Amino acid sequence: MAKILMKGNEAIAESAVRAGGLLYFGYPITPQSEIAEYLAHRMPEVGGVFLQIESEVAVANVLYGAAGAGARVWTSSSSPGISLMMEAVSYIAAAELPCVIVNIVRCGPGLGGILPSQGDYFQAVKGGGHGDYRCLVLAPCSVQEAVDLMPLAFDRADRYRNPVIVIGDGMIGQMMEPVEFTEQQFPPLPPKDWATTGCQGRKPNVINSLYLDPVEEEKLNFKLAAKYEQMKKNEVRYEKFRTDRELECLLVAYGTTARVCKTAIQRLDDEGIPTGLLRPITLFPFPEEAIYELSQRARFLLSVEMSTGQMVEDVRLAVGRSKPVYFYGRAGGMVPSPEEVVDAVKRYLAGGDR
Amino acid sequence: MQIETVFAGFGGQGVMLAGRVLAEVGMKLGKEVVWLPSYGPEMRGGTANCVVIIADEPIASPIIAHPRDTVVMNRPSLEKFCPAQKPGGYAIVNSSLINIRPDRDDIRVVEVPANEVAIEAGSGKAANMVMLGAYVGVTGIVPVEAVIEQIKEEFQAKAKLIPLNITCVERGYDIGRAAAGYCV
Amino acid sequence: MKVIFRRPESLSVTPTHYCPGCTHGIIHRLIAEVIDELGLREKAVGIAPVGCSVLAFNYFNFDFQQAAHGRAPAVATGIKRARPDLIVFTYQGDGDLASIGMSEIIHAANRGEKFTVVFINNAIYGMTGGQMAPTTMPGQVTTTSPRGRDVNDVGYPIRMCELLSSLRTPAFIERVAVHNPKQVINARRALKQAFIYQRDRVCFTFVEFLSTCPTNWGMSPVQATRWLEENMMPYYPVKNFKTPEFTEGQNAD
Ligand SMILES: Cc1ncc(C[n+]2csc(CCOP(=O)(O)OP(=O)(O)O)c2C)c(N)n1
Ligand code: SF4
Secondary structure (H helix, E strand, O other): OOOEEEEHHHHHHHHHHHOOOOEEEEOOOOOOHHHHHHHHHHHHHOOOEEEEOOOHHHHHHHHHHHHHOOOOEEEEEOHHHHHHHHHHHHHHHHOOOOEEEEEEEEOOOOOOOOOEOOOOHHHHHOOOOOOOOOOEEEOOOOHHHHHHHHHHHHHHHHHHOOEEEEEEEHHHHHOEEEEOOOOOOOOOOOOOOOOOOOOOOOOOOOOOOOOOOHHHHHHHHHHHHHHHHHHHHHOOOEEEEOOOOOEEEEEEOOHHHHHHHHHHHHHHHHOOOOEEEEEEOEEEOOOHHHHHHHHOOEEEEEEEEOOOOOHHHHHHHHHOOOOOEEEEEOOOOOOOOHHHHHHHHHHHHOOOOO | OEEEEEEEEEOOOOHHHHHHHHHHHHHHOOOEEEEEEOOOOOOOOOEEEEEEEEEOOOOOOOOOOOOOEEEEOOHHHHHHHHHHOOOOOEEEEEOOOOOOOOOOOOOEEEEEOHHHHHHHHOOHHHHHHHHHHHHHHHHOOOOHHHHHHHHHHHOHHHHHHHHHHHHHHHHHHHHHHHHHHHOO | OOOOOOOOOOEOOOOOOOOOOOOHHHHHHHHHHHHHHOOOHHHEEEEEOOOHHHHHHHOEOOEEEEOOOOOHHHHHHHHHHHOOOOEEEEEEEHHHHHHHOHHHHHHHHHHOOOOEEEEEEOOOEOOOOOEOOOOOOOOOOEOOEOOOOOHHHHOOOOOHHHHHHOOOOOEEEEEEEOOOHHHHHHHHHHHHHHHHHHHOOOOEEEEEEEOOOHHHHOOOHHHHHHHHHHHHHHHOOOOEEEOOOOOOOOOOO
């Protein structure tokens, strides 16, 4: 199929439709409203459901209901809206229901602004809502990768019976790049025999997250924990860029920031400062092993983010005290430029700012 | 090779569309492309701009602090973007609305009376296409025929507008070609 | 010399960011005039919503708080319960008030919170670029109802005045318009009445303004006015819905 030029938001919507994400519920918010607007005309064409709901609080609970009834269901929003969904996401994780949530992150806290940011890292990877749970978190760095990750997101949500978050900064949503939609094959999924589809011919199913008996609740907690361990074993995804050599510095960055780092690396090469990049594609599970391994051939690591320092904490956990880990970030809708990353690397090389 | 071009002007001048046409053409020629809009609360009335990147290799950073070229349709855009251009780049300046020139001697400036040309061709609204044509004429970044093909596709639903837009691209192109030899 | 037109003290000197033909500006001015006239500026606290009027705090010359999307009535409740002597009003669009904030507005009204709500009904989401609102008219095309609002799928537009009037708690509830001078005079009267009831600690007060959004309706300001008259006014009647039994000055300090 020929490539088509598409805006990230619309490409995400189309990819979800092709992956069978035919139930979408949402509430408008910049910079991702194009997803809903695209689906408002696309869903009727494919016999799917598009519905604008009164709030993100309600959207996430609609997801809970639809997922509990066995549907492949998803939503999208941006940071303030995602915060409102956190209540239900905790219930969804507890009741082990599959759904996909796209967060086109804007800058915060509070109402913040509508420009790109990576300030929702903690919320996405550390649970976000109350209680002891995790979401699988996928972080594309291009429109094509966003398209490619949507079918995976739906598959993994169903396979693990867990919410999957696809996180992109505002730029991923707004930018146009050529994309190709290719069909992905996945092994067959187990039947959703737990769903509330009507109990004809079987015992009633209950979707629930209330466990007053501590023995039962702890059982659930450890069951979920075991599931997250499975994700850590099987789902870690990352890209290595120019790491097949001895490095002065290993950059760690995801999403658009990783692309900025690639340009910085080319410039650093010109100046004879070999630098590499590890780009996490899954933020949970985090590619700790890969980062640790690569860190051993670098003098130091630099986490580059559109935040005041969130992922850097996980990078530090990954390398322990074996190597220094520094941070460079811009926030508030400002995007780090390749020049700034080059300067930051040189500054730490020279021993400054330590 | 990688060329970055900023298209900038008032909201409503069609800079986003001009940039998108170029990006579409680049893609169809098999290049790597990115089209990145500025997006902000000033969707209307304020300034609008987009960056188009056309490259032979995969595009790393889509964020461009120093574009090679600019296509500026109003004065605030010239003041904002021309100072950031890389030396040796091109600035296509809409002289219908801008009465200053970029204060630089290391970029090549082409003045295009885009509004006048477009009005003469039938509607001032197509000034963006005059600018696009001129840019293609000066730089040869893509063949003008491919731009014309793209315009036919872009305006499929409003076929009435196709001849006007093609005429504007062609007139802009001629101005660009003529300037290509001597622009400094 | 008699001054016949001057900037109300309650308005600041900042130019607004509203589009040409948008009614937000007129309504700001009416609020400022009424607050000046009642001498309430130094006790006033406004609450800005999330919507096109999110920057309202820049345009008024008195205290303001900015609320999360839809939560202004809860914020106002907090202020008013902490400081009943303050004059508190929320300024909310139809997405903010009738969609995401429906719960907050109903419960504030039902508790009879003694603040004033200025409700801007422009039948669309302005700020986010023209999506369907709960008040969007049947058949009206928006970016999320590209084939027009289908009442069989998403129901009929919500009439907030009618809905809130059904609550038993006493209140002042009125719908007004501002698209011609006669309507503006009437709107000013209703708004002033609302602030008087608040000042005198009588009841919850709610004034709905039928408004235009030429930008997202895709119309010129003149066309927008006509569209409002022909489509919104028959469905959203301009009138008083509820008045408390009370005589002015009864509870005055
Ligand atoms: C929790 C949350 N969800 C969504 C948004 C995005 N948002 C900003 S304004 C708005 C609606 C504005 O419409 P309305 O209240 O009708 O006011 P208008 O702009 O028309 O004046 C929305 C949905 C947000 N800021 N926060
Ligand atoms: S978008 Fe609509 S509501 Fe917002 S300022 Fe413009 S006209 Fe007014």
